[in-house]
Amino acid sequence: MKIALAQLNYHIGNFEANNQKIIQAIQTAKSAGADLVVFAELAIGGYPAKDLLRNLSYLTQCEQSIAAIADACQGIACIIGAPIRNQDGEGKALYNAALLLEDGNVSQTVKKSLLPDYDVFDEYRYFEPNKQVNCIPFRGKTIALTVCEDLWDDDGPNSYVGDIMLELAKENPDLIINIAASPFSYTHFESRKNVLSRNVIKANAPLIYVNQVGAHADIIFDGRSLAFNRKAEIIEELNAFDEDLQFVELEKDLTAERTITISTKSEIALIHDALILGLRDYFKKSGFKKAVLGLSGGLDSALVAALACEAIGAENVLSVLMPSIYSSDHSLKDALDLVKNTGCAHQIVPIKDIANAFETGLADTFAGKAPDTTEENIQARARGTILMAISNKFGNILLNTSNKSEAAVGYGTLYGDMAGSISVIGDVYKTQAYQLANYINRDQEIIPINTIVKPPSAELRPDQKDSDSLPPYDILDAILFQLIEMEKSASELVNLGFEEALVQRISKLLNNAEFKRFQAPPILRVSPKAFGSGRAMPLVAKYPF
């Protein structure tokens, strides 16, 4: 039995484009003599479709797509993920299903049993879980067909009651197929591999795993679909961050010894590739071509500019330099060096007169009050307004340039440098931003060396340095990682050996900035715990914890 793994990039709600792509893959697979082509979870309609799953037109178009794709399966079958209606008269309106389509019909339907509802996942919002699991027959073989988390047998606070594969293994399947929509994070490939391997061993059967690829604002699917032999060795790995179509033979490849080497890109290379796909798909799927960003001469905006130039082409990126009276001499030079190195367009719009106009306008209101962060924020908001004006006038999408460390502690101005339609490095800590800059410079200097080596500064008052207000970034990031990614409480951090006063201070800053992050742009997610829908915190609670 020859099986095609079809790893495609879907656009939520764009049925015409998705169907065309799916049917094309079926035809290619058929020409290659395949018996079966396997697509990802919720390939029909796209994932995460969120409350579109409650929209009747959307569901009707899902059903029409299933029919059209089934019609395209003549002399070949496909397995594909789709939302289907719950006809049982009670429970949630939908099931998250894997369908076997052949000769114009839906010949088998397997509903997802274990529905993720943690971090960015909210599948209980839409789907009723399946209660009764069985293998399906296909051309004389017994297939344990499962949907993504059905195989998730990890322990911990997000674990499930029940083990689907232990049930399915009783039927001695010839093959496990798992269709997935499993988002990228820089730690996730390892845990995914481990979960899949354990299931191979449990069922003593080879496994085919087909993931989505592509980004949908915050969430990035990395692809990397896999095939395992019966010994739980990986015998096929599809592209990371790109579409791919590969074939395996059940009787030959899936029973053979391992012959391939798993790709071993570094963590930072994977983050880089994820951000490129995230940016590229954001523009493509929202129908925009051009970007604008504020370029300060500092690390974060240089990084975002370089990533944007790679993702959508330097000819589509406009960098705006907005010096103030506090900007250092080297800032303008460093920014212009970046412009030269990348080849993007630039504009220079000084903000001195605008900041003065605000201060004059507010002089009576502020009479007798000393300057403070208010005047710093005015500068940041003047810049935000200039960038949005350019965005409004020319249609360029504003890229946000805040990093995760500053978003965490509220070291940024709401409606100022926190503005933008998409946050490019909002899930990248400052220490990782340095690594990313060096990675981007691996072959040639794109991000000016001076931008990397100079002490970071917001340049909103004379001789300001980040280190005036914040602990060194390696210490700050280590504490933030425990509080955010590891979900530790402050007292647990103290037990881990971090200094109590510092932990309390950082924890308080983190909690106090919740209201700012509530209004932040969507953030390209590359870590196991990004700000945004994956980390939901109350706004008026008594903190810290």
Add this chain to the structure above:
Amino acid sequence: MKIALAQLNYHIGNFEANNQKIIQAIQTAKSAGADLVVFAELAIGGYPAKDLLRNLSYLTQCEQSIAAIADACQGIACIIGAPIRNQDGEGKALYNAALLLEDGNVSQTVKKSLLPDYDVFDEYRYFEPNKQVNCIPFRGKTIALTVCEDLWDDDGPNSYVGDIMLELAKENPDLIINIAASPFSYTHFESRKNVLSRNVIKANAPLIYVNQVGAHADIIFDGRSLAFNRKAEIIEELNAFDEDLQFVELEKDLTAERTITISTKSEIALIHDALILGLRDYFKKSGFKKAVLGLSGGLDSALVAALACEAIGAENVLSVLMPSIYSSDHSLKDALDLVKNTGCAHQIVPIKDIANAFETGLADTFAGKAPDTTEENIQARARGTILMAISNKFGNILLNTSNKSEAAVGYGTLYGDMAGSISVIGDVYKTQAYQLANYINRDQEIIPINTIVKPPSAELRPDQKDSDSLPPYDILDAILFQLIEMEKSASELVNLGFEEALVQRISKLLNNAEFKRFQAPPILRVSPKAFGSGRAMPLVAKYPF
């Protein structure tokens, strides 16, 4: 058996204050000779605590609070909601439980079976559902103790598999108790009454229902706890939007005929009271006293100013008038009339020179380009920056003044008039805003009549009117209500008789403004479907549907 219904306003994570309040109610009930005092769902820790439920310190403090409250129950028992740990070794880390506390111990534990996961609810994110239901014994009586949605036996897309009360009724309970955290919407009291009545009939037993009261940023609990006799007649109704403590006798009151009349406030009066509580609690629970807002002379900002003066006192409200060259003569007068009527402070900060400074600064960049909405947005963002500067300088919280109609169609400037820490009327359609203004003026003119009767205008270009860009608000709001609250697709609206081209246009505006609303402040929720966490839409999907 004498039972106290304790309807209290909890602060998420503020264990000290909550425990004190709870123990005080137990002592009051004991002095009055009560056998049992009933508190709301998740009274311990507060609701919605969101990802604090994953924080070890938070959970430890919940457990310490349970112990302290149990100790306070000497010679009296209490029923109270709390998160408790799942000790079963699999499944989600917590249960959402109702505890019976007496003489220092947890004597009974009932876990919630039906977990809401729709609109603003996400309980599957944290809690494992209970699988086995039983009544509990208490002082010779059999009590069907349930948690909120356990009684929810409605049909529809959010319905549950199973009917808890049908199971519990087999034990012939003497009394049903339901502890709840059921948020306000202006339609919800009716459905809540119907659900509770159906359960009374099913079990042929009286029912005590204790709800939370109080607001937590977006979500507002209205209280209105209830007691039903065996005929499903309401024999006690606690305060709406305020704390309350009332007593019923099982053998006397709960078997008697109805003697009370249910409060019959109008929909708009309830919305008004909800917004007042929402605002008041936002300030109280976030530890702030003073507010600032931009006052244009138009309806929306006048309404927000009047509500704020009522909620936190006119002495804590600062209105800022920011006229431009396009402001009409009457605008300043109408705004000053509102200031006079409410007694709040005001400042006047004209924006002409600031807007000019932006246009001068951008003159080279915009050379050869005609004026368009860019210049309108610059004015709105200049105002947003002024308001945020005043907020930063004096510590006043910025109130957002956008209404639901304009938030829906994107008729507002991100980082401009869409700025603010909390949106006061973002869940109030423009047509409802007029009703609310008239309600506020019911005894005397607070909102100037001219503000109510003049045609609405953003005043961002000469002689601009809302009606230049938008259909009349009664038509617009009717279409939006179907698309948002009723979750209809555009094609369903056409079938309902709305004009197709208009529906398509509004639907497109609604979808295209998704990226703006993503960055909007939290919105006080008064409708069954508010923007925010209750309506999750993908950002880069292909629309409309």
